[in-house]
Amino acid sequence: MRHYENLVIVKPTLTAEEIQASIKAIEEIITSNGGEIAATDAMGMRKLAYPLNKNERGYFHVIYYSVAPSAINEIERRFRINEDLLRFVTIKYDTNREVTAWNQLVQKAHKKASAPAGEAKVEEVIIPAGIDEDEDAE
Amino acid sequence: MAERRKYKKRYCKYCEAKVDFMDYKDVGALRFSLSERYKIMPRRLTGNCKRHQDMISTVIKRARAAALVPYTVTRKTVVTAPFENLR
Ligand SMILES: [Zn+2]
Numbered sequence: 001m002r003h004y005e006n007l008v009i010v011k012p013t014l015t016a017e018e019i020q021a022s023i024k025a026i027e028e029i030i031t032s033n034g035g036e037i038a039a040t041d042a043m044g045m046r047k048l049a050y051p052l053n054k055n056e057r058g059y060f061h062v063i064y065y066s067v068a069p070s071a072i073n074e075i076e077r078r079f080r081i082n083e084d085l086l087r088f089v090t091i092k093y094d095t096n097r098e099v100t101a102w103n104q105l106v107q108k109a110h111k112k113a114s115a116p117a118g119e120a121k122v123e124e125v126i127i128p129a130g131i132d133e134d135e136d137a138e
Numbered sequence: 139m140a141e142r143r144k145y146k147k148r149y150c151k152y153c154e155a156k157v158d159f160m161d162y163k164d165v166g167a168l169r170f171s172l173s174e175r176y177k178i179m180p181r182r183l184t185g186n187c188k189r190h191q192d193m194i195s196t197v198i199k200r201a202r203a204a205a206l207v208p209y210t211v212t213r214k215t216v217v218t219a220p221f222e223n224l225r
Contacts, residue, residue, distance in 0.1 A: 007163070007204050043163070049208040058205065062163065089204045091162075101159035 001066045003038075003093040003102045006030070008079070009058040009086040012045060019059050022084040027063060029078045035067035039109035052086040064106050152190040160193050162200035165207060172198065175211045 008026055010019050027037060043060035052058065067075070072090065079088045093102040151170065152160075160167065171179050171186065171194045178198055181191040201207040 009205060048205040049202070050205060052205060087203075087205055089200065091200065097158055101161075105161065 001036075002069050003064070003066045003099055004035075004072065005091040005093065005102070005105070006063045006065070006075075006079075007089040007091075008061050008063070009048075009052065009088070010061065011084050011086055012055055012057045012059060014059075014084065018084075022082070023061050026061075026079070026082070026085075029075055030063065030065050030067065033067060033071040033075050035065045035071065035075070037063060037065045039064045039106040039113070041109040041112060048086075055086060058086050062109070064102065064109060148185040150185055150187040150190055152194075153187055157190065157193075160197040162197045162204065163206065165201060168194070168198055168201060168207065172207070176208050 006026075008023075010022055014022065027040070030037060041062040041064075043062060045057055045059050048056060048058050076088075076090060079085055093099055162168075171184055171191075173179050178195055181188070184191075186194065198207060202209050
């Protein structure tokens with residue numbers, strides 16, 4: 001099992017329910033390939049830095065999970081087939097330092113998911129100024 | 139020239155903050171090492187050490203792939219997409 005992170009950008013032309021449904025389907029792809037989802041982070045609708053398939057915006061969703069490295073090929077293949085996805089980025093967290101960072105990101109995502117209930121539909125994600133980095137044991 | 143003046147004192151900002159890991163989704167933190175045209179600033183101007191410059195360049199490239207940071211900014215795209223997403 002290795003730690004991974006997947007950022008997916010879902011088409012903005014879909015309705016809110018369709019977006020949620022396709023995110024469900026994406027998470028289903030990961031779990032059906034033996035992945036364990038640790039946390040998810042909905043970054044929401046954002047403006048893209050450059051147009052993707054003539055779309056100016058996209059719905060960003062981040063999934064933190066751990067899976068056997070051999071399953072990544074199949075997961076990415078399934079993502080590539082999916083037409084609701086404009087783009088996906090898979091990040092591997094391998095070294096000790098990266099794994100600690102992964103744990104912190106998971107905790108941060110949990111905190112964000114539990115704390116702001118009313119802010120679920122914010123357009124812009126508020127970015128904290130400092131990068132908090134502690135040498136906490138996992 | 140204006141950019142050279144912005145980075146006067148030469149020290150690694152990330153070493154000072156004891157940064158061990160950078161998140162490519164934290165676009166505001168990348169702003170420091172990007173030029174006005176979203177090029178990666180050379181470390182002779184930012185003062186970053188080699189280790190952190192390597193980290194920042196991979197992180198910026200990831201952010202570019204994720205459409206969080208533009209690859210290129212031409213005169214045309216400057217008008218449509220100024221620094222909206224990152225501040
Ligand atoms: Zn440094």
